[in-house]
Structures are given as C-alpha cells and as structure tokens.
Amino acid sequence: MSSASGSYYIPHQAKWPIFGSIGLFLMLGGFAAKLIGVGAGGFFMVLGALTIVGMMFGWFGEVINEGISGIYDAQAERSFRWGMIWFIASEVMFFAAFFGSLFYVRMYAVPWLGGEGTTGVGEYTGQFLWPDFAPAWPTNGPAHVGGEFEPMGAWGIPALNTLILLTSGATVTWAHWGLLKDNRPQLIKGLIATIALGFLFVSLQAYEYYHAYTELGLTLGAGIYGSTFFMLTGFHGMHVTIGAIFLTVVLLRALRGHFDSQHHFAFEAAAWYWHFVDVVWLGLFIFVYWL
Amino acid sequence: MATVADTHDTHHEHGPAKGWLRWVTTTNHKDIGTLYLTFAFVMFIVGGAMALIIRAELFEPGLQFVDPHFFNQMTTLHALIMVFGAVMPAFAGFANWMIPMMIGAPDMALPRLNNWSFWLLPFAAALLVATLFMEGGAAASGWTLYPPLVLQTGDALPFTIFTVHILGMSSILAAINIIVTIFNMRAPGMTMMRMPMFCWTWLVTAFLLILVMPVFAGAVTMLLTDKFFDTSFFNPAGGGDPVLYQHLFWFFGHPEVYIIILPAFGIISAVIPTFSRKKLFGHNSMVYATCVIAFLSFIVWAHHQFTVGMPVPAELYFMYATMLIAVPTGVKVFNWLATMWKGSMTFETPMLNALGFLVLFVLGGFTGIMMSQAPADFQYHDSYFIVAHFHYVLVGGAVFGIFAGLFYWLPKWTGVMYDEKLGKLHFWLSFISMNVLFMPQHFVGLAGMPRRIPDYAVQFTEFNALSSVGAFIFGVTQLLLGYIVWKAIRGEGEKVDGEVWEGAKDHGLEWNLASPPPYHHSFEGIEIKERD
Numbered sequence: 001m002s003s004a005s006g007s008y009y010i011p012h013q014a015k016w017p018i019f020g021s022i023g024l025f026l027m028l029g030g031f032a033a034k035l036i037g038v039g040a041g042g043f044f045m046v047l048g049a050l051t052i053v054g055m056m057f058g059w060f061g062e063v064i065n066e067g068i069s070g071i072y073d074a075q076a077e078r079s080f081r082w083g084m085i086w087f088i089a090s091e092v093m094f095f096a097a098f099f100g101s102l103f104y105v106r107m108y109a110v111p112w113l114g115g116e117g118t119t120g121v122g123e124y125t126g127q128f129l130w131p132d133f134a135p136a137w138p139t140n141g142p143a144h145v146g147g148e149f150e151p152m153g154a155w156g157i158p159a160l161n162t163l164i165l166l167t168s169g170a171t172v173t174w175a176h177w178g179l180l181k182d183n184r185p186q187l188i189k190g191l192i193a194t195i196a197l198g199f200l201f202v203s204l205q206a207y208e209y210y211h212a213y214t215e216l217g218l219t220l221g222a223g224i225y226g227s228t229f230f231m232l233t234g235f236h237g238m239h240v241t242i243g244a245i246f247l248t249v250v251l252l253r254a255l256r257g258h259f260d261s262q263h264h265f266a267f268e269a270a271a272w273y274w275h276f277v278d279v280v281w282l283g284l285f286i287f288v289y290w291l
Numbered sequence: 292m293a294t295v296a297d298t299h300d301t302h303h304e305h306g307p308a309k310g311w312l313r314w315v316t317t318t319n320h321k322d323i324g325t326l327y328l329t330f331a332f333v334m335f336i337v338g339g340a341m342a343l344i345i346r347a348e349l350f351e352p353g354l355q356f357v358d359p360h361f362f363n364q365m366t367t368l369h370a371l372i373m374v375f376g377a378v379m380p381a382f383a384g385f386a387n388w389m390i391p392m393m394i395g396a397p398d399m400a401l402p403r404l405n406n407w408s409f410w411l412l413p414f415a416a417a418l419l420v421a422t423l424f425m426e427g428g429a430a431a432s433g434w435t436l437y438p439p440l441v442l443q444t445g446d447a448l449p450f451t452i453f454t455v456h457i458l459g460m461s462s463i464l465a466a467i468n469i470i471v472t473i474f475n476m477r478a479p480g481m482t483m484m485r486m487p488m489f490c491w492t493w494l495v496t497a498f499l500l501i502l503v504m505p506v507f508a509g510a511v512t513m514l515l516t517d518k519f520f521d522t523s524f525f526n527p528a529g530g531g532d533p534v535l536y537q538h539l540f541w542f543f544g545h546p547e548v549y550i551i552i553l554p555a556f557g558i559i560s561a562v563i564p565t566f567s568r569k570k571l572f573g574h575n576s577m578v579y580a581t582c583v584i585a586f587l588s589f590i591v592w593a594h595h596q597f598t599v600g601m602p603v604p605a606e607l608y609f610m611y612a613t614m615l616i617a618v619p620t621g622v623k624v625f626n627w628l629a630t631m632w633k634g635s636m637t638f639e640t641p642m643l644n645a646l647g648f649l650v651l652f653v654l655g656g657f658t659g660i661m662m663s664q665a666p667a668d669f670q671y672h673d674s675y676f677i678v679a680h681f682h683y684v685l686v687g688g689a690v691f692g693i694f695a696g697l698f699y700w701l702p703k704w705t706g707v708m709y710d711e712k713l714g715k716l717h718f719w720l721s722f723i724s725m726n727v728l729f730m731p732q733h734f735v736g737l738a739g740m741p742r743r744i745p746d747y748a749v750q751f752t753e754f755n756a757l758s759s760v761g762a763f764i765f766g767v768t769q770l771l772l773g774y775i776v777w778k779a780i781r782g783e784g785e786k787v788d789g790e791v792w793e794g795a796k797d798h799g800l801e802w803n804l805a806s807p808p809p810y811h812h813s814f815e816g817i818e819i820k821e822r823d
Contacts, residue, residue, distance in 0.1 A: 097509025
C-alpha cells in the first residue's frame with residue numbers, strides 16, 4: 001500500500017483557513033449589522049470581504065506554488081478533481097432550491113390562491129381575502145405587490161445571451177483541446193474568447209436589469225414573479241461573474257506557462273464550473289424566460 | 292520524483308507544532324478530530340443548559356422563571372445548537388479521527404480544507420449565541436424557522452440566517468472531504484465493500500449533506516430577501532406561499548435526521564461485533580440498507596406537514612413512502628441482533644451504550660411509524676408526543692451512539708483505558724434518567740399537551756415534574772462524562788496495547804496501530820484481509 005499513499009502530500013500547518021473564517025464572520029456579521037441599521041456594518045462587511053480575497057490569494061497561491069514544485073502526485077490531483085466535482089454538485093442543489101420554488105409556485109401556490117383544487121376541502125383563506133384573484137403566470141399576486149409590471153420577454157437579450165453562453169462553452173472546450181495538444185496559443189485564444197463572452201453576457205444581463213427596473217416596472221419587489229426572476233438570474237449572474245474571474249486567473253496562469261497537457265487541474269475545474277453555469281442558464285432560459 | 296519521496300520522509304518525523312497556534316493551523320486529522328469533539332462537548336453542555344431552563348420552567352404549571360418569549364428562544368437555540376453544534380460536529384470528529392485509520396490512509400484527502408471546515412464552526416456558534424443579547428432576543432420560532440413567524444424576529448434575524456449559511460458551508464466542506472477521502476485514499480486491497488460500516492454510513496451521510504445543506508441555505512436566503520429586499524417568496528399577497536418554505540425546509544430537514552443518525556448506525560455496527568466476538572452479520576445488506584434509507588429520506592419530507600394542508604393523494608403518498616423506511620431500518624436492527632446471536636458477549640461500557648442505543652432507537656422508531664400514518668398524525672402533530680419521539684431517536688439514538696463510539700475509541704486515542712466503573716455508572720445514570728426524562732412526554736403528548744409552550748394544564752403536572760427530574764439527572768451525568776474523558780486524556784488509567792479490545796484486530800485496521808497512534812501514522816506492512 002505504501003506506493004499509493006506514501007507520496008501523498010500532507011501540508012503541515014495551514015494559516016489561511018482561519019483568515020477565511022474571520023473574513024466570513026466579519027463580512028456576514030457586518031452585512032447583518034447593516035441590515036438592522038448599524039452604521040459600522042458596511043465597514044466590517046468590506047473588511048471581511050477583503051480578508052476573504054486576501055485569504056484566496058494566499059491560499060491558492062500556496063497551492064499553485066506547491067503544484068508547480070511537483071509535490072502533488074496523481075492521487076493528490078484526483079483529490080482536487082473529486083473535490084471540485086462535489087462542490088459543483090452542492091451548487092447545483094443551491095439552484096435546485098430556487099428552481100423548485102419556481103415550479104412549486106407556478107404549479108401549486110398560485111393556482112391554489114385562485115381557488116383551484118379546493119374540491120372537498122372547502123375554501124382556502126386566500127379566497128376570503130382576494131375572491132376575485134384569477135391565477136395566471138406571470139403574476140405579482142392577488143395584492144399586486146410592487147404595482148404594474150411587464151414580464152421579461154425571451155427572444156431579445158435572453159436569446160442572444162443563450163447563444164453567447166453556448167458559444168463560450170464551445171470556446172472553452174476548444175481551449176481545452178489546445179491544452180491537451182500542448183498548443184499554448186490555442187489555449188490562450190480560447191480562454192480569451194471565453195472570458196470575453198462571459199463578461200459580455202454579464203454586461204447584457206446588467207443592461208437587461210436596468211431595462212427591467214426603469215422601463216418594465218419589473219423589480220425584485222414585483223411579487224413572486226420579480227422574486228423568482230431576479231433571485232434565479234441574479235444568483236446565476238453572480239456565478240457567471242465568479243466563473244469568468246476564475247477563467248481569468250487560469251488565463252494569467254496559462255500566460256505564465258503553468259499548464260501542460262498532463263498537469264492542468266485548475267483549467268479543468270474552471271471549465272467544469274463554466275459548463276455548470278452554462279447548463280443552469282439553459283434551465284433559466286427555458287423556465288424563467290420562455291415558458 | 293526523488294524530491295517528493297524526501298519531503299514525505301521528513302514529514303513523518305514531525306510531531307505536532309508547538310504552542311496554541313498548533314490547534315488553529317493544524318491539518319492533522321487527529322488534531323481536527325479532537326477539536327471537533329471538544330467543540331461538540333462544549334456545545335452539548337451549552338445546549339443542555341438551555342434544555343434545563345426549559346425543563347425548570349416546565350417543572351410545574353404557571354410561569355416561574357422565564358417569560359414566554361425567552362422560553363421560545365430557548366427551544367429554538369437548544370435545537371439549533373444540539374443539532375448543528377453538538378451532534379453533527381461530534382460525528383465529524385469521529386469521522387476525522389477514524390476514517391483515515393479505518394481505510395488505511397495517511398490523513399484526510401484535503402487537509403487544509405479540513406481545518407477550515409472545523410474553524411468555521413466556532414464563528415458560527417459565536418454569531419448564534421450572540422443573537423440572545425440582541426434587541427428582540429434570539430429567534431423564537433423553533434429551529435425550523437418557519438415564516439411568517441420567524442420574520443417577526445428582531446435584530447437577530449439576519450445573524451441567525453447567516454449562522455445557518457456558515458454552518459452549511461462547514462458541513463458541505465467536511466462532506467466533500469470525507470467523500471474524496473473515501474473514494475481516493477483507500478489503501479490497496481481496501482475495496483468499497485470491505486470498508487467498515489462506519490465509513491459507509493459516513494459516505495452516505497456526506498452525500499446527504501452535499502445534496503440538502505444548499506437547499507436549506509437557499510430557503511433561509513429567501514427568508515432574508517423576504518424580510519429585507521421586498522421579495523414575496525413566502526407572502527401570499529405577492530403570489531408566494533409560506534408552505535413553500537416548509538417544503539424547502541423539510542426537503543433538507545428530513546435527510547438531516549438521517550445525517551444525524553447514520554453515523555451512529557456505523558458506530559453501533561463497529562461496537563456490537565467487537566463485544567460479541569463475531570463478524571457483523573450481513574455487512575453487505577447493511578450497506579444496501581443504508582443506501583436505501585438515504586434514498587427514501589429524499590422522498591418523504593412532507594410527512595412533517597400532514598396537518599398543514601395538502602392534497603389527499605399527496606398525504607397518501609408521503610404516508611406510504613414514510614412507512615417504507617421501516618424496512619431497511621428493520622434490516623439493520625435485525626442484523627445487529629443476529630450479530631449478537633450466539634456471540635460470546637461481554638458488556639463493557641461501549642457495548643452497554645450500544646445496547647442502550649438499540650433499545651431506545653427502536654422505541655423511537657416505533658413512535659415514528661405511528662406518526663407516519665397521516666390520519667393518526669393529526670392527533671400527534673405539535674404535541675409532546677413528537678418531542679418524545681425525536682428525543683428517543685436523537686438522544687437515545689444519536690447521543691448514545693456517540694457515547695458508544697467515544698468509550699470504544701477513547702483508549703485508542705489516549706493510550707489508556709478509561710475508568711470502567713465510572714463509565715458504567717455514566718451509562719446507567721444516562722440510560723435511566725433519559726427514560727425518566729422522555730418516557731412521560733409520550734403520555735402527556737397523547738393526552739394533548741402541545742409542544743413549545745411554557746405553561747400547561749394542571750393535569751399534566753406529575754409527568755412534567757418527573758420529566759424535569761430526569762432532565763436534571765441526565766444533565767449532571769454528562770459532567771461525569773467530561774470528567775471520565777478528562778482523566779483519560781491526562782493519561783490516568785491502565786496502559787492499553789494497540790488492539791485494546793480482545794480480538795479487535797479482526798474488526799478494523801485502526802486496531803493495528805499503536806494506542807495512541809503516532810501523530811502521522813503509517814500502515815506500511817499491514818495486510819488488508821479478505822472479508823468473508
């Protein structure tokens with residue numbers, strides 16, 4: 001058994017995790033304080049966020065240097081890969097909570113508010129409060145929370161964004177092919193294209209949000225439609241941004257010649273993450289924008 | 292690759308770092324296991340103190356010591372602290388200590404991440420306990436944090452929500468580490484089906500954590516945005532539905548109860564064979580039963596919501612699906628019984644606790660089957676019967692499982708045998724007081740006493756008084772546990788060899804190492820035998 005685990009690298013002491021904990025504590029504690037109106041909250045929030053950024057630089061830098069020094073054997077690289085895969089799985093479930101909410105609201109909650117499915121159980125409370133509510137989607141509920149709004153159409157920017165993200169999935173794969181052939185120019189060009197498409201996507205999303213807020217009356221407060229729309233697309237946009245930053249770091253490392261066809265875990269992790277945000281977007285396009 | 296081999300050799304000569312910073316920066320699975328267990332014990336005492344406030348108030352009818360709002364804060368924090376602060380970290384401590392030693396690995400697969408998983412916990416706990424001192428007090432909605440009630444929480448609300456986020460992160464990172472360790476770090480010859488049950492149950496638990504903790508995080512995020520950012524997820528006026536929260540919560544919450552009990556199953560599956568001097572009966576069927584239980588746990592969540600209003604076909608579905616869980620659970624219980632059958636049994640403290648587990652968990656399981664029946668549940672729902680049920684599975688199951696594992700592996704960790712007399716005394720006091728504490732709650736519950744209430748009708752007085760007496764005995768008994776463990780850590784006791792228990796080497800790789808195992812252990816030269 002010695003051969004398998006004998007060379008497995010176990011770091012001695014790790015100074016960075018505690019900075020992560022302190023940073024998270026400050027950031028979330030500060031955010032919470034800000035929410036309840038404590039003036040200093042915002043300061044601690046920013047301080048915490050900066051601590052986390054510093055922690056990431058330090059921690060990842062350490063791991064990258066170790067990787068370059070050749071300390072990680074094939075088994076250690078497998079550990080990283082498995083770790084990334086199950087991290088993405090947990091992210092999938094985070095989105096599942098919001099998709100599940102959307103489905104539940106559309107299939108059950110809104111129809112029930114309008115009195116459907118009451119056979120044999122009498123009337124629901126909602127019908128006494130809002131007897132005239134006719135269930136439909138999109139809706140901001142029987143009380144028209146947030147006022148009049150127009151839903152976001154599917155075939156303008158969202159369709160274009162679908163095309164952009166799908167293309168970026170192809171370019172990142174092309175970059176991967178380049179990497180596997182040790183063709184660095186192809187890797188770098190592919191990464192640049194992917195990152196550019198990613199940031200283009202985010203910019204168009206930002207424009208779409210601006211359009212929604214200023215012209216459509218569609219806000220986070222626009223009832224359940226606004227809630228599900230902005231929370232789903234917002235968390236997705238956040239993940240696209242993170243993914244694009246991740247790819248940028250990979251690009252900078254590629255420019256420094258960190259990767260070859262055998263050792264490129266960071267590239268693969270970024271690519272998997274990118275495909276994950278891509279697939280989530282397809283779900284969004286179909287269920288949030290289109291149907 | 293010569294450089295790699297050199298680095299590795301120097302590592303093995305390293306002992307722990309000097310000074311208190313050792314514990315902050317450690318990447319060693321044994322250190323981190325100790326940290327988890329210590330943290331869990333502290334939280335067990337804190338959460339226990341809250342339980343004693345509850346029981347003191349309920350000793351007799353009327354309002355004695357605390358006002359109702361504070362009482363509700365106690366029930367909420369007691370549950371959150373016991374579940375996320377005591378039981379789950381205790382099992383994570385066992386996982387850290389034992390999984391690498393059981394599968395023949397040098398350490399956990401991702402040692403730095405391991406450090407972070409633990410060190411998130413004290414910060415989350417600090418945030419949660421701090422909410423008690425905020426304007427409006429801590430959350431008083433019960434640990435389920437149901438809206439709209441929880442949205443009436445004062446300043447504590449966002450802090451409570453972020454606590455859940457940090458706890459969830461910690462659990463997910465720990466779960467990722469355990470899965471990667473088991474998939475990638477097993478010694479050659481340690482096939483999946485040869486793995487001890489404890490590794491199997493933790494593997495399945497880790498998957499449950501990865502799949503459900505993010506859903507809980509999403510649900511509380513919606514609470515946050517509903518309160519502070521104008522969303523309408525749980526507001527019918529805007530087209531949302533508070534019942535949606537309940538679905539999200541219990542989609543997490545039901546697998547969560549298996550997250551709490553499965554590692555205990557693993558411990559019991561290690562202890563019973565050792566003290567019966569037989570192999571575990573039906574090892575493979577135990578593995579399959581664990582997987583089936585985990586799968587079923589995902590599709591039964593709405594049995595927590597029978598009375599909330601659901602279409603009748605949904606009630607029927609959730610009722611029958613829930614009853615199915617009794618089948619794989621029964622497989623486990625009968626396997627444990629069959630393991631003991633004709634064994635040469637001895638009754639050291641770990642075995643006593645394992646048997647206590649068996650009795651108490653089966654009792655709790657039976658009341659669970661009673662509640663799975665939707666029509667009957669309309670009577671039981673939100674009564675003290677429910678409180679009795681889940682304390683039988685949580686205290687009788689999970690906590691007695693932890694006791695069993697603690698006494699089983701403590702000599703391995705410390706190198707000395709704990710005080711057997713005191714260990715047995717701790718078991719009997721815990722076992723008897725636990726029943727005095729929770730058994731009467733079945734009766735008052737069936738008679739109609741609601742849960743989460745600081746005052747009650749006078750006819751429930753005797754049983755409540757009895758229950759409170761049991762609670763205080765149980766609570767004080769746990770200080771004895773601390774004393775026993777402290778003595779063992781100090782090295783007071785008979786020195787033990789690597790095997791510790793007679794014939795233990797047949798039951799797990801960990802018994803092949805010295806007691807205590809070296810800071811960086813190695814399995815060189817140890818052969819992994821066939822399981823027959």
